[in-house]
Amino acid sequence: MNLDLMKSLTQANGVPSIEDEVRKIVWNEMTAGTDDVRVDTMGNVIGHVAGNGGPKVAMAAHMDEIGFIVRYIEDTGYIRLQPVGGFDPRTLVAQRVAVHTRNDGQLVGTLMPGVKPIHLMTPGDKKDLELTDFFVDLGMQAELVKAKVQIGDMVTMRRDFEEIGDMVISKSLDDRIGVYVMLEAVKAAGKVDAELYPIATVQEEVGLRGATTAAFGVQPEICIALDTTIAGDIPGMPADSAVTKLGSGVAIKVFDSSQLPNRKLITHLREIAEQQEIPYQLEVLPRGGTDAGAFQRANDGVVTCTISIPSRYVHTVNEMCAKSDIQAAVDLLAQFLREAGTRDYSYDVE
Numbered sequence: 001m002n003l004d005l006m007k008s009l010t011q012a013n014g015v016p017s018i019e020d021e022v023r024k025i026v027w028n029e030m031t032a033g034t035d036d037v038r039v040d041t042m043g044n045v046i047g048h049v050a051g052n053g054g055p056k057v058a059m060a061a062h063m064d065e066i067g068f069i070v071r072y073i074e075d076t077g078y079i080r081l082q083p084v085g086g087f088d089p090r091t092l093v094a095q096r097v098a099v100h101t102r103n104d105g106q107l108v109g110t111l112m113p114g115v116k117p118i119h120l121m122t123p124g125d126k127k128d129l130e131l132t133d134f135f136v137d138l139g140m141q142a143e144l145v146k147a148k149v150q151i152g153d154m155v156t157m158r159r160d161f162e163e164i165g166d167m168v169i170s171k172s173l174d175d176r177i178g179v180y181v182m183l184e185a186v187k188a189a190g191k192v193d194a195e196l197y198p199i200a201t202v203q204e205e206v207g208l209r210g211a212t213t214a215a216f217g218v219q220p221e222i223c224i225a226l227d228t229t230i231a232g233d234i235p236g237m238p239a240d241s242a243v244t245k246l247g248s249g250v251a252i253k254v255f256d257s258s259q260l261p262n263r264k265l266i267t268h269l270r271e272i273a274e275q276q277e278i279p280y281q282l283e284v285l286p287r288g289g290t291d292a293g294a295f296q297r298a299n300d301g302v303v304t305c306t307i308s309i310p311s312r313y314v315h316t317v318n319e320m321c322a323k324s325d326i327q328a329a330v331d332l333l334a335q336f337l338r339e340a341g342t343r344d345y346s347y348d349v350e
Helices: 003-011 020-033 144-148 173-187 209-218 263-275 292-296 325-338
Strands: 037-038 045-047 056-062 067-075 079-084 095-100 106-111 135-139 153-156 162-164 167-170 197-203 220-230 250-255 280-284 304-312 319-322
Touching: 003 020, 003 173, 003 263, 020 045, 020 173, 020 197, 037 263, 045 079, 045 209, 056 173, 056 209, 056 292, 067 144, 162 220, 167 173, 173 197, 173 220, 173 304, 173 319, 173 325, 197 209, 197 220, 209 292, 220 292, 220 325, 263 280, 263 304, 263 325, 292 304, 304 319, 304 325, 319 325
Parallel strands: 056 197, 056 220, 220 304, 250 280
Antiparallel strands: 037 045, 045 197, 067 079, 067 153, 079 135, 095 106, 095 153, 106 135, 162 167, 167 319, 250 304
């Protein structure tokens, strides 16, 4: 397992539309591992591995992470934020962030809500937090903040990549771990008949935007999305709402709110997992979607499914994945790429 690549991907910073740091890493990896690579107008990195008469198979994993951009700088120097992607305000209190300036590098700040300290609160003061309550304190005089920071500057969470037990934790495992799985599976698959198009997409967290343009640009016959999914195997979560469990294998998606995957493709992936003794679980995600949703509706339709990596604490700075599930995802995708073109996924009429 290439933990160095995993770490470099997760520690790079890139909110939707500002994925530059991640794009450079992916470009270097694809340049070494594909026949050609390009960046399209949206900023998607699109690789190509030539096949031998097989179908066009796209893989899509998004580079962007949830974060913020600077919305307003108060006269006191505190920074107000515009979220880019979906946050739970409860997970943001007392976090550290980086403000990425145009000319002065990264400035470290604290992310805090504009509420009374607990020592000064009375029972009537407590309230549910909203994203609009939060501000960034850079510890600088207001004049210096305004000289260094501009409206639109990227703000990202600060948290290191770590191995703990059988797991890895980090910011941005959603979806840098999907990018990792895609890159490693293409390497592991070797020479195959299918025309392979690994695509690292942009702006997934704000509506599958990069995937939408990439789908029309590449026009694949099949697309496998790689993304994280909820592992709700934690205290307080009912068993029927857990979606997946860490350490129980790669997840093959059956349903999410962006797509209903092709049933024959689901069956194929399951059969591969069983034949190769790859641990897997089936996933029904009531809310949320992946890049497969954009590909499915492109042109006159694309055969799609999502291979998911279970993750605890999604959309926080402590996203957690099991190393065994990550490897299972690599193994499943690599074997699928070797077999792509051996099945017909069209609908029967007789």
